Amino acid sequence: MTNDTVAALIDRSNRLGADPRNTNYAGGNTSAKGRDTDPVTGTPVDLLWVKGSGGDLGTLTESGLAVLRLDRLRALVDVYPGVEREDEMVAAFDYCLHGKGGAAPSIDTAMHGLVDADHVDHLHPDSGIALATAADGEALTKQIFGDRVVWIPWRRPGFQLGLDIAEVKRQHPHAIGTILGGHGITAWGDTSADAERHSLEIIETAQRYIDEHGRLYPFGAPLQGYQALPDEQRRAKAARLAPIIRGLASTDRVQVGHFTDDPRVLEFVGSQAHPRLAELGTSCPDHFLRTKVKPLVLDLPADASIEECTARLRELHQTYRADYQAYYDRHASPESPAIRGADPAIVLVPGVGMFSYGKDKQTARVAGEFYLNAINVMRGAEAISTYTPIDESEKFRIEYWALEEAKLARMPKPKPLATRIALVTGAASGIGKAIATRLAAEGACVVIADLDGAKAAAAAEEIGTTDVAVGIAADVTDETAVQAAVDATVLAFGGVDIVVNNAGLSLSKPLLETTAADWDLQHDVMARGSFLVSKAAARALIDQGLGGDILYISSKNSVFAGPNNVAYAATKADQAHQVRLLAAELGEHGVKVNGINPDGVVRGSGIFAGGWGAKRAEVYGVAEEDLGAFYAQRTLLKREVLPEHVANAAFALCTSDFSHTTGLHVPVDAGVAAAFLR
Template sequence: MTAQTRLLESRWDDEHAATLDEPGKLLYRSNLLGADKRITNYGGGNTSAKVMEIDPLSGQTVKVLWVKGSGGDVGTIKIDGFATLYQDKLEALKGIYQGVADEDRMVGFLPHCTFNLNPRAASIDTPLHGFVPFTHVDHMHPDAIIAIAASKNSRELTAKIFGSEIGWLPWRRPGFQLGLDLEAFVKANPAAKGVVLESHGLFTWADDAKDCYLLTLEIINKAIAWFAKETEGKTIFGGAVSKALPAEERRAIAARLMPEIRGRIGTGERKLGHFDDQDAVLEFVNSKSLQPLGALGTSCPDHFLRTKIRPLIVDFDPAKPDVDAVLVGLDKALEAYRADYTRYYEACRHDNSPAIRDPNPVIFLVPGVGMFSFAKDKATARIAGEFYVNAINVMRGASTVSEYQGLPEQEAFDIEYWLLEEAKLQRMPKPKSLAGRVAIVTGGAGGIGRATADRLMAEGACVVLADIDADALDRTVADFRKRHGADAVRSAQLDVTREDAVIKAFAETCVEFGGADILVSNAGIASSAPVEDTTLAMWDKNISILATGYFLVSREAFRLFRRQGLGGNIVFVASKNGLASSPNASAYCTAKAAEIHLARCLALEGADAGIRVNTVNPDAVLRGSKIWTGEWREQRAASSKIEVDDLEEHYRKRSMLKLNVFPEDIAEAIYFLASDLSAKSTGNIINVDAGNAQSFPR
């Protein structure tokens, strides 16, 4: 049994539902439906309920439409994500509607229908729910239903599969008129339980929340079961013409191609990537139908708004895997895609259309390898990939039982460049300072590394935490996922002294995010002993981690940055001891001095490619630091002839400013050097030590 043939199961819990009011049941139903991507994709679909409420103005009982607000996601929505509108006021808008050309104006009247000063904006789909004369309405985008809706003979297929139970309406852009069309359909077909919208999705309705939920599952399951029967034994996508490469080789090719693509499409706006090589993707990219179906574009509006109307199919032969040849032809392929997108824009634009947007592809399909998706942030790139998997499933079903048809270019354009869609984009918050950037932080599970990663993610960066301590790494990543989201962080257990491990960590970063922009080299140890007691092993360990380790990660960063052609940023976390010598720490001080001079050398080498290299010198950062949890703390206390517990206060008093230095202080300096705030600085050193005259740079 595959994902395409497995039936949906009800997850409705009567005992739990009995504790909920009607808005609570709407929320419960919405979350259940949105939890399965076979029912609807992220941000797609809509749910509603008409609820009797007490009007805060009149004290009278009135009917209120609760409907998913603009930009929400039914799977993750909370109760405050629903718009609420007076049903009678919404109905009254019919009296001022002047026809299809008036649809955009009608959206401006929705706020006038708001119930109880709810600040949640109503979506363009509101009339579709408000005008259906049933208490509960579901509008979903199931792959199995859209496969019907996107078939050339979708009306006939709908009747064949569902009979009179489910009706059919021709394609129309969502809005006021489609709401009236749905109302007219229900009045003309009172026994119908729903309708398939051509090239769009499914509407179902009922007067009970549970009944509506179960009906939605039932209709989708009928479609799933029908497709399973009809496609059994049939050739899918015309059969395979390519064979998928082994998983490890697919990831290796992705690691090489994704930074090259990212560099070419990210000059105007940085992009993050996502790699998907699940079975559904491989079946499509290896098929005979890849070129013709890919060229047709997607059908459902929710699909192409995320993916663009069509993908770029990379010219790659997995039987003769020549990545270098792909790279040679990449510029020409992208140029051709941009030219075609410009043609599409110019052919379809209206006098008042917004300016052309980024003409680069979002989806890249590679035979034998899989799919890359790129967007302004990791979550958007991942979701775009998920949407294209939905599109693949739709094409799979439609092309097997009928003839798949994409949405006509003009219809697609009129949604992509809809003035209301443009207004929504303009309302989006300004990107954070590190949006679209990827940082690798070594020593990421320690005090400074953790604080640095936290600071960078707070500014919109995605972070790969690299650390040799697997347990600490797991704990740190789990914490960050809760606070910053799973898309923002990845981990790599890394010994920076091992060349192969460093190369692998950078390759995995490229697969996970498409590349990298920032390296924070922070992995560290510390040792203390008089020179006559310093063993060769102690000396070698300091040099290996603090000098060689910094060299290895920097070299790999330089290689990646040059491939991307987007510049780059390296920040070394060295030490006050790199500038000011300390007794009984010759190995540590020498290694830290080597770091500082390496950074200066790299600043010289990287300038022509826009690669900046700077250094932060901390001193006495005890809180959360791994190097202060062992012998180093005791040895430094002994060197200063004080008790271990007095060490932090000793360093505070020793500083010129009489202040303690914390990991967050170091993180702030690293953020400054890693961001565009310091765009004209390279080869510099920032001391964060509360003042120490010995370590003033000279």
């Protein structure tokens, strides 16, 4: 019985959470009541299984459920000290846990435990919140649902809201759920199937009413000059603006970004009503906790130049920060948590789209998804009424809630490269792949660029999800392709902080056998390619104003003269001097430029696998499979150098431990005395 109850709850939760029309990511919660055996007494005990704090319905598993004794949870009603002290009840949930308790109980636990129904859903559907934020939402709820769904005025989530919903259920025995003013919906049922059916009935009925009775243009007529730019022009403008906006959004703390030009966003920012509605901000607590109370909106037409947009964005950013500080000052008490930063989480650009920001890519992406939910809510509310979110003071009570602050304090410490964005060339294999893998493991977002786009995508998939790594095709000898790679990076993650010039190849030939084509090919890929990548990335780095790192994977051969190696060694020497030149030029922008000189990296190397290994083995008179061991024996440390060792150096150079180091070449060769830097 118990296993069936939990399994049905998980299945229902996953179905509801998989559809963004039903609820937002990590939003809402579901529950089931049933019986299990007390592990101490061996007697039956009534239990509540409810989605724990911070979990996501769409991906919920049994480990994400909090498990509480129903008798103890309901006994809390007798000791409830009143709404002014209701936050104390969250700590009391811990004394109601069954066994090890599972996940941490959320603030909505009381709602599920106190309502007299075996199965309860609390969701944040766009259609439901549209009713919940309509100026005449209560009357509309009555008109649409009759007595089947009951309106509950706005109340901050907590124990009292649970009592309110339980009382509605008692007074309206035929009701299937509620519309929670400014917030969302709650539905219930005797079985899991009943609860799910009732939830969907509320969501779909509300949407059907909006579709059938709503105004054709809820946001008003299109705003002249603010319509979406053509695709190519739109993306190019977004790529130019992305580093600038990220720099502004990172004034208090560095953020990762996400960009979307979803048609619904473009429609919203191209409408007459968007300035008014954007200023009103979001309403559902899950929304504004991630999007802040309102976005920053660029008030220029779509065809405004980059220079005009940049200047105006800087002005608007200062105004936004002042407004946010004033908002905090209006509502903060001596007990309030400190202000968490005054930069926007959402930036809307007419004709272009939406930029959203967070501590990592997933957080930034989800913030954008939540604002898209908010746009859908505003569309629905404006279609049938007037959008009227909860009061600003209530938003502050949620945003700077002590319970929310405690949740943030429990977050794990960020990794060393958290919020940093890396572009690594030639990264589908060998040293480049090892560097990308290490940077991602240390918290960075990485873009793997390689001549072979399919291999780049495969390497990225090995490293992580698209919130961590993406693979792109890029020919570093082609200036247009290089700019496209940088554009892809800033559109994927908001900007760029680390650039690793690793793309390379080698042809081992004596001077008299080296053709001009051999010379040109190696110089085009490594010398010209590094120059093009550094040049394109430097503009983004400068626009951001956040500093950054450019790394060159050069070679021991940049300073060591060996036989049959003129084209390769000469181009590596070119790269080595680019390090010095760019370090001198970009230092004023806080950009560090350093190089790494590997040697003898045979295993896992794309260059060695491509014929270079066989040629070098022939030069040194050893079998190709023994080349790595041969290189190791000629070093001072007698150790073979692997791609991971080069990656270690790349990681170290990008950390705060090397914050004052630029123009350096780090040998990763296990000790080759002839290549010591002088």
